Amino acid sequence: PFKxxxxxxxxxxxxxxxxxxxxxxxxxxxxxxxxxxxxxxMVRGQMNFKRLTLTDIKIDIKRVPNKKTLIAAxxxxxxxxxxxxxxxxxxxxxxKKRASLNDFDRFKIMLAKIKKAGVxxxxxxxxxxxxxx
Amino acid sequence: MSYKYHQFxxxxxxxxxxxxxxxxIYRMKLWATNEVRAKSKFWYYLRKLKKVKKxxxxxxxxxxxxxxxxxxxxxxxIWLRYQSRTGYHNMYKEYRDTTLNGAVEQMYTEMASRHRVxxxxxxxxxxxxxxAKLCKRESTKQFHNSKIKFxxxxxxxxxxxxxxxxxxxxxxxxxxx
Numbered sequence: 001p002f003k004x005x006x007x008x009x010x011x012x013x014x015x016x017x018x019x020x021x022x023x024x025x026x027x028x029x030x031x032x033x034x035x036x037x038x039x040x041x042m043v044r045g046q047m048n049f050k051r052l053t054l055t056d057i058k059i060d061i062k063r064v065p066n067k068k069t070l071i072a073a074x075x076x077x078x079x080x081x082x083x084x085x086x087x088x089x090x091x092x093x094x095x096k097k098r099a100s101l102n103d104f105d106r107f108k109i110m111l112a113k114i115k116k117a118g119v120x121x122x123x124x125x126x127x128x129x130x131x132x133x
Numbered sequence: 134m135s136y137k138y139h140q141f142x143x144x145x146x147x148x149x150x151x152x153x154x155x156x157x158i159y160r161m162k163l164w165a166t167n168e169v170r171a172k173s174k175f176w177y178y179l180r181k182l183k184k185v186k187k188x189x190x191x192x193x194x195x196x197x198x199x200x201x202x203x204x205x206x207x208x209x210x211i212w213l214r215y216q217s218r219t220g221y222h223n224m225y226k227e228y229r230d231t232t233l234n235g236a237v238e239q240m241y242t243e244m245a246s247r248h249r250v251x252x253x254x255x256x257x258x259x260x261x262x263x264x265a266k267l268c269k270r271e272s273t274k275q276f277h278n279s280k281i282k283f284x285x286x287x288x289x290x291x292x293x294x295x296x297x298x299x300x301x302x303x304x305x306x307x308x309x310x
Contacts, residue, residue: 002284004310020293029281030206031229031273044204046134046231050289054310063279064205 004054006035009061011079012052021092023083024052025074028064036064040071057082136234138164138241141171144194147185158193159183164237164257168195200232208273209236210263215244216254223258227270233260285310 004010010026019042028036030046037052038044044067059077061070074080083089101109141163147156159179165171172195176187209228214221226243228236237257244250265277290306292298 002310005282005284007282008279016291016293028206029276030231031276036204036206036231049285050291053288054285 004056006049006054007058008063009059009073011055011057011059011083012037013055014047014051015053016051023055023079025059025061025070026052027061027070038067038070040067040074055083055088056086134232134235136232136238137166138234138237139166139171140164140198140234140237141168142194142196142198143171143175143192145175145179145190145192147183147190162198164234168197171195200234203232206231208263208265208268209233209260210268211236211240211260212258213240213244214256214258215248215250217248217250225269227263227268227273229273229276233262236260 006026006029008026008028011023012026014020014022014024019039022039022042024037024039024042024047026035027038027044030036033050034046034048035052036044037047057077057079059073059079061073065073084093142160143163144158144160146158147153149156159182161175161178163171163174163178165174172192175192176190179185179190206229209230211226211228213224213226215224226240228239230236230239237260240257241252241255244255245252265274268274268277287308288310290308
């Protein structure tokens with residue numbers, strides 16, 4: 001029934017608070033509600049599980065590694081690429097891109113959408129003609 | 134992480150008199166929400182131990198004590214004396230936390246919830262970091278596992294900022310982790 005466990009080395013996404021959107025590694029468990037959490041660009045600190053969403057990615061580390069070992073383990077497991085190629089990671093990247101568009105980009109997207117719809121409609125018309133003929 | 138209770142080191146002595154030129158200096162480590170409260174607490178405890186009051190004593194130093202290693206998890210044991218509705222009792226409680234201030238804050242909130250004891254009825258006798266072998270309580274000992282693994286059973290669905298909170302939602306949330 002459960003596939004994602006809270007364990008040492010589990011990668012989690014922060015979904016609330018100051019570090020929203022960051023990928024962090026669970027480095028140790030403090031008690032039932034809190035974990036000691038670390039990421040290459042932040043000071044190791046505690047975080048409530050309510051602020052974390054577990055991912056499928058897990059790296060191989062011992063309890064509370066020092067920063068160098070942590071970064072090396074993250075490189076070895078290729079966390080960044082695995083995340084960016086996963087469907088969840090890709091969706092987040094698209095969301096971020098959409099949120100950061102300016103008006104000119106949205107205009108370009110509008111033109112591209114119209115073009116794509118035009119091509120689809122032409123293909124559909126061709127198929128319909130073959131069906132009736 | 135902002136803590137409600139800060140740890141202070143308070144140093145004071147009685148005022149020098151003709152009979153006693155250099156009175157003994159006393160130092161105490163306390164928990165209080167601010168410096169003013171810490172000084173007041175210091176005199177409260179000192180009055181109970183020595184024949185000295187704030188009016189015939191002087192404060193020599195008050196410094197806040199900060200946690201040396203706030204990035205490591207420690208097991209804290211806290212000995213306390215508290216006043217219940219029927220009398221005074223001693224207690225020993227254990228907490229797992231990264232800082233001593235955090236553990237003391239946990240202690241106050243737990244005493245309030247489990248025993249309905251408010252802050253002013255609790256006196257902290259002693260605190261110590263306990264190595265894992267000497268912990269007494271099962272609830273702290275169950276986390277002494279280097280291969281700890283457990284699932285999160287319910288997913289708390291909430292908007293990422295309080296600004297995006299709405300009273301009504303279009304559909305029921307999916308609580309499966």
